[in-house]
Amino acid sequence: MYNLFFQKYNEKVPLSDEEQEQIKKYLTPKKLRKKQYLLQEGDVCKVIAFVENGALREYAVENGKEHIIQFALEGWTISDLFSFFTGEPATYHIDALEDTELVLITKDAHEELLKTQPKYETYMRLLITNAYIALQRRLTSNISLPIEERYINFTEKYPDIVQRVPQHMIASYMGLTPETLSRIRKKLANRK
Amino acid sequence: MRKSKATILSANLEAIDCSVEASWEADIIIVAVPFEAEKDVARKIQEVANQKIVISISNPLNSTYDGLVTAPDTSAAEELQKLLPNAKVVKAFNTTFAADFSSPLIDGKQVDAFIAGNDESALQTAAELVSTVGFNPLVAGDLTVSRTLENMQLLLIQLNMKYNYNWLAGWKILH
Ligand SMILES: NC(=O)c1ccc[n+]([C@@H]2O[C@H](COP(=O)([O-])OP(=O)(O)OC[C@H]3O[C@@H](n4cnc5c(N)ncnc54)[C@H](OP(=O)(O)O)[C@@H]3O)[C@@H](O)[C@H]2O)c1
Numbered sequence: 001m002y003n004l005f006f007q008k009y010n011e012k013v014p015l016s017d018e019e020q021e022q023i024k025k026y027l028t029p030k031k032l033r034k035k036q037y038l039l040q041e042g043d044v045c046k047v048i049a050f051v052e053n054g055a056l057r058e059y060a061v062e063n064g065k066e067h068i069i070q071f072a073l074e075g076w077t078i079s080d081l082f083s084f085f086t087g088e089p090a091t092y093h094i095d096a097l098e099d100t101e102l103v104l105i106t107k108d109a110h111e112e113l114l115k116t117q118p119k120y121e122t123y124m125r126l127l128i129t130n131a132y133i134a135l136q137r138r139l140t141s142n143i144s145l146p147i148e149e150r151y152i153n154f155t156e157k158y159p160d161i162v163q164r165v166p167q168h169m170i171a172s173y174m175g176l177t178p179e180t181l182s183r184i185r186k187k188l189a190n191r192k
Numbered sequence: 193m194r195k196s197k198a199t200i201l202s203a204n205l206e207a208i209d210c211s212v213e214a215s216w217e218a219d220i221i222i223v224a225v226p227f228e229a230e231k232d233v234a235r236k237i238q239e240v241a242n243q244k245i246v247i248s249i250s251n252p253l254n255s256t257y258d259g260l261v262t263a264p265d266t267s268a269a270e271e272l273q274k275l276l277p278n279a280k281v282v283k284a285f286n287t288t289f290a291a292d293f294s295s296p297l298i299d300g301k302q303v304d305a306f307i308a309g310n311d312e313s314a315l316q317t318a319a320e321l322v323s324t325v326g327f328n329p330l331v332a333g334d335l336t337v338s339r340t341l342e343n344m345q346l347l348l349i350q351l352n353m354k355y356n357y358n359w360l361a362g363w364k365i366l367h
Contacts (some may be wrong), residue, residue, distance in 0.1 A: 001239060025278050028243040031216045108313065109243060 001029050005050050005103040008075055013123045026109035032056075038078075039094040045083035047104040051076050054079075054100025055164055058092050059172070068173040071097075071141060071161050077127060097165060122179040142175070151173060151184055209236050214241040220247065220321065222285075227252040227261070227268050234275035245314045246279040247321075248272045248338065249286050251345045257353070260346060262339075268339035269308065281317040282309035283338040285344050288327065289352075291360045296326035303362035304328045306344075308337040330365065 003124075005027070006020055015023070032038060038056065040047050049056075051072050058070040058078055069092065072078035083090035083106065105113070113120040141150055151174060155162050162170065171181035215221045221300060225233055227250040234241075246268035252262045260266060272284040273281040284307045288296075296303050305327035309315045319329035332341060354362055 024242075026243065028241050029216060030219075031213075033217070104243075172334065 001052070001101070002027060004052050004075055004102055009123055011085065013119045014128050015119060018115065019119060023113065023120060026104060026105070026113050028104040028109070029105050030064075030102045032100045032102065034096055034099050037093060038102070039080060039083075039090055039092065039093045040091050041091060042089045044087055045080040045090045046107050048077060048079040048110065049094075050086060050105075051078065052103055052182075053099040054102075055097040056094055056100060057097055057165075057169060058094045060092055062149055066172055067175070071158075071165060071169075071173065073160055073164070075093075077085040077131070081128070081131065100181070147174070147180075148184055149186065151181070199363055212236050215244070215292055218244065220245045220317065221279075221292070222247040222249060223272065224249055226250065228322035230268070230272055231275060234272060238276055241276050241279040242298075244279055245279050245311075245317055246272065246276055247284050247318065248281055249284065251286050251342050251349075252297050253346065253349070257346075257349055260342060262342070265343050267336070269342075272333060280314035280338055281310040281335060282307060282310065282311075283335065283341055284318050284322060285325075286338075287341055287348065287363050289348075289359045289361060291358075292327075292362050293325065295360060298360060298362055298364075300362050302326070302328045304330050304364050306330050306332045306337075306341050306363070308332050308341060310335050 002024060006015070009015060009023075030049075032054070035133075038047070038049055039058075041061065051074050053074055056072045056078055057068050058072070058080070059066045059068040061067075068171060072079060080090040080092045080094070082088065112122070112126075118161070122163075143155065145153070154174065167185075168178040168182060171178045174181065211233055219297065221241055223233055223243055223246060226232060230250060250268045250272075252260050252268040253260060254261050262271065267283070269281055269283040273279070285305060287306050288303060292298070292303055294313075305322045305325075306316050307315055307322060307329055308331070309318065311356060315331050322329035348361060348363065351357070
C-alpha cells in the first residue's frame with residue numbers, strides 16, 4: 001500500500017523504521033477508479049497525491065476544451081499546489097486514466113508532519129524543488145524548441161506515458177490538435 | 193457487507209472482503225454494522241481507514257433493549273476510535289431511526305441529528321453529510337459525548353416500544 005511511496009522517499013531522504021512508522025500514521029490510502037476525479041476545478045485542493053499504481057492527468061477546461069498540463073504515473077506526485085498552499089479554489093481538474101492507488105498527504109497531515117518530522121521537511125523541499133524545475137523545463141521547451149523536437153524529447157523522456165496514454169491526450173499536453181500530432185508522428189516515422 | 197465478498201473469477205484474483213475495498217475507495221466510511229461486529233470490521237479496514245473520517249452509527253444495545261452493553265465510562269464510538277487510532281471517528285446518525293431517513297420531517301419539523309467527535313474538520317464534513325441527507329446537524333461535543341447520544345437512542349427505542357411510534361420518531365431541540 002505504501003511500498004513505492006517509501007521506496008521513493010528513502011531514495012531522497014533515508015528513514016529509520018521508526019520514522020517510517022511515524023510518517024505512515026499521517027498518510028491516507030485512496031483508490032480511484034478509471035475516470036474518477038481526485039480534484040475538480042473550483043474545489044480547494046486539500047491533498048498532495050503520490051501514485052503507487054495507475055495513472056492520472058491534470059487539466060484545465062477552457063470553452064469546453066481540455067488542456068492537459070501534467071500526467072502522473074507510478075512514483076510521481078500530483079496536486080494543484082497553488083490551491084493546496086493558498087487555500088484558493090483549484091484551477092485544474094485531476095482524474096484517473098486507469099484504476100489507480102494513491103497515497104494522499106492532506107493539508108492537515110502536511111502541517112503536522114512539518115512540525116514533527118524534520119525529514120519530512122527535507123523530503124517536501126526536494127519534491128517542490130523538483131516540481132519547480134520540471135515546470136520551468138516545460139515552459140522553456142514550449143517557448144524555444146520546434147514542435148518536432150519537443151515531441152521527440154517527450155517520447156524519449158516519458159516512453160511509459162506514450163505507451164499508456166491515448167494520442168489525443170498527448171496532443172492536448174503538447175498544445176497540438178490530434179491531426180497535427182499525427183502528421184508529426186508520420187513525418188518522424190518516415191525520417192527513420 | 194459480508195455477503196458481497198469478491199467472487200473468485202480466476203486464480204489471479206485475490207479474494208478481498210468488500211468492506212476493505214469500499215473503505216479504500218471511500219473518503220468517509222460509515223460502519224453500519226451491529227456493535228458486536230465492529231471489532232471484526234475495524235480489524236479488516238484498519239489500514240485503509242488511516243486518516244479517514246469513520247462514522248460510528250451504532251447503538252450498543254443489550255439483547256433485551258433495556259440497557260447498553262458498554263461500560264458507563266465509554267461508548268461504542270470511543271471503542272471504535274481505540275480500534276482505529278489513526279482514523280477520525282465521528283458519532284453521527286445514531287439517534288435517528290432507519291425510517292427517519294426517508295422522512296426527516298416529522299410532525300412538520302426537521303429532525304435533529306447529533307454529531308460528536310474530536311477533529312474539527314471531520315465534524316464539519318459530517319455536519320455537511322447530515323444536512324445533505326435531510327437532517328438538522330447539531331454538533332454536541334467531543335467524542336465522549338457519544339455516551340449521552342447512545343443513551344438517548346436507548347431511551348427513544350424504549351419510548352417507541354411503550355408508545356408505539358411505529359419506528360418513526362426523532363429528537364428535536366426546541367429553543
Ligand atoms: N436500524 C436503525 O433504525 C438504526 C438506527 C440508528 C443506529 N443504528 C445502528 O446502525 C447499525 C446497523 O443497524 P441495522 O439495523 O442496519 O443492523 P442489521 O440489519 O442487524 O445489520 C446491518 C449489517 O451488518 C452486517 N454485519 C453483521 N455482522 C457483520 C460482520 N461480522 N462483518 C460484516 N458485516 C456484518 C450484516 O450483514 P449480513 O447481512 O451479511 O449479515 C447487515 O447487513 C447498528 O450498529 C445499529 O445500532 C440502527
